[in-house]
Amino acid sequence: MAARRGITIEDVARAAGVSRQTISNALNAPQRLKPETLERVTRLIEELGYRPDQSARSLKSGTRRIIAYPTPVDDPANPNPLMGGFLEAVVASAGEVGYRILLLRPRPGQSQEQALDEVIAARTVDAFLLSDVMRDDPRVAHLTAAGFPFAAFGRTMPDQPQSWVDVDSVQAVIELVGLLAARGHRRVAFLASVGAQPWMEDRRDGFRAGVRRHGLVGQEFSAPGDGPAELVTVTRELLRGRNRPTAVVAAGDWLALGVYAAAREEGIEIGADLALAAFDDLPLTAFLHPALTTVRLPLQRIARALIGRLIQTVEDGTTPQAGLLLPGELVVRPSIGP
């Protein structure tokens, strides 16, 4: 059974001719050592490649420097834009402050909450990072009840810890609609998927607010399923209506793909006959023709803020007083016309 035991604090102490304690101090309270001792010990630690055993340290300190991230299931038919860029940003941000990310997935037959409980009870991590957080997310309720530290990408309820970061989708879509209004569009459509995820709701709210503010005529459409075929069908209806909108706001870049496809089939040229804007700025948007106007999520800022809040909660034991709402970044490209 391997028992891959490495160099222990004892080994270093013996080599240095001091007690174990001195080695520990060199690492955790260097100011307590006489400079010359410190230097000697430090060099020896370096030479031997000594690192405190994480488990022993954790057992003693109760702290693990690991953050659990329950990974959303990534459905190829409707890829989660988060899995790519968000995780990347989170790993980088956590790494900067000496934390690592442990991916969590409920075992078959296990609920999300049970999976959280298991990790909490086994004291495997210091905190949780939640994404795709619903307005009344059971995971948030559960962690709040357990008094366990977490931070959420997505707003939580007012009576819950305000350790959340979110994108101001409402405002971003209002700006998107404003852009269209400024180019003379009067009839605009909004294309969403069926789900009631809060971020989608926000985008819809933004659309409505934008339409109202600019005195436009807005229509709303929903794609029934996640498949491309269904999406294209709905979009074609949208384009064939008698009062065809001159502009479409899609709630996500994936939905916009359906508009590209349907427009081609209908002989409508995006950018010329129809303006199109969307949300997420997936990497592929720049490759589309014409390139897609969309809203970029400030993923690095989001990740950094989330990790910051997490660390604060874990290390200070305090919870942020208020959530953080970050602006989305408009990326204007030819799909809304010249």
Next chain:
Amino acid sequence: MAARRGITIEDVARAAGVSRQTISNALNAPQRLKPETLERVTRLIEELGYRPDQSARSLKSGTRRIIAYPTPVDDPANPNPLMGGFLEAVVASAGEVGYRILLLRPRPGQSQEQALDEVIAARTVDAFLLSDVMRDDPRVAHLTAAGFPFAAFGRTMPDQPQSWVDVDSVQAVIELVGLLAARGHRRVAFLASVGAQPWMEDRRDGFRAGVRRHGLVGQEFSAPGDGPAELVTVTRELLRGRNRPTAVVAAGDWLALGVYAAAREEGIEIGADLALAAFDDLPLTAFLHPALTTVRLPLQRIARALIGRLIQTVEDGTTPQAGLLLPGELVVRPSIGP
């Protein structure tokens, strides 16, 4: 400092009126307990929600049930298809056998190898999962020298542990070329990026072998940078040459996007005037017009095989005698014509 201590084995023992050992046995060697004791203790464990402290258990056993995955940096300009589906598959496979994935990223100024060493020395994980493995990957050499368990997505050298899984890209591209030959194409082009990643080399080798086998005329092109603009430029040259190929094999779906773009600009219709096939089957390929013929990686099988090898190495202490080469799956869609 929080000291979020939970229920310990001691608490359960006291509640059950037995010794700690009995609780431990109930979990680790149930057959040693009298059935009725076992049942009583088990119920109590359930009720109290007791879970052995992971750190204490690890300290004692030397095993952590955690696999480290050094995450490739995900460049938005050239997204790594792995980050999406591969990670998803790995998390699922590892979860099935009770392991979790710890994401690793070297700290600023730290080399890949140093990051590995740190984790090894601190005994944070049981094994490493490596992806994007180069033919002579320093990480593989390092882990081999350290005698630390790992499994690699990508072939390793013959003198290294053969704990790898890979896709038979050569064969897959030969089949792709065969498909084109069968439809009467004689002049075919291969479009790659500049990097010398082994999987790209394999795809090129496959192209050459396919061309040879079918007596075709092959040309090869390289996109200099990762940006879409450069890619389109090269592709346009490809399409403007005097002996324009009638079919293009792109080494990856992202490269194929450049062909779509350039073809549109040149007034060439893919599927009719030009056949196009690629590799990876990214989610977006089904949305392209016409939909793209490509090669799908068997990500679940790859992940399962990798995790299996890892577990074998960790738990049995033996290394697989040979690597595992898995076939890619041809996904035929309209881009190669009717």
Next chain:
DNA sequence: CTGAAAGCGCTAACAA
């Protein structure tokens, strides 16, 4: 400034 002692929670080996 350094050393000795105690114990974090668990399990393997042995004793009863």
Next chain:
DNA sequence: TTGTTAGCGCTTTCAG
């Protein structure tokens, strides 16, 4: 079948 003893490697008192 169950309980006792010891110790995994570390850090936190508390003495020296």
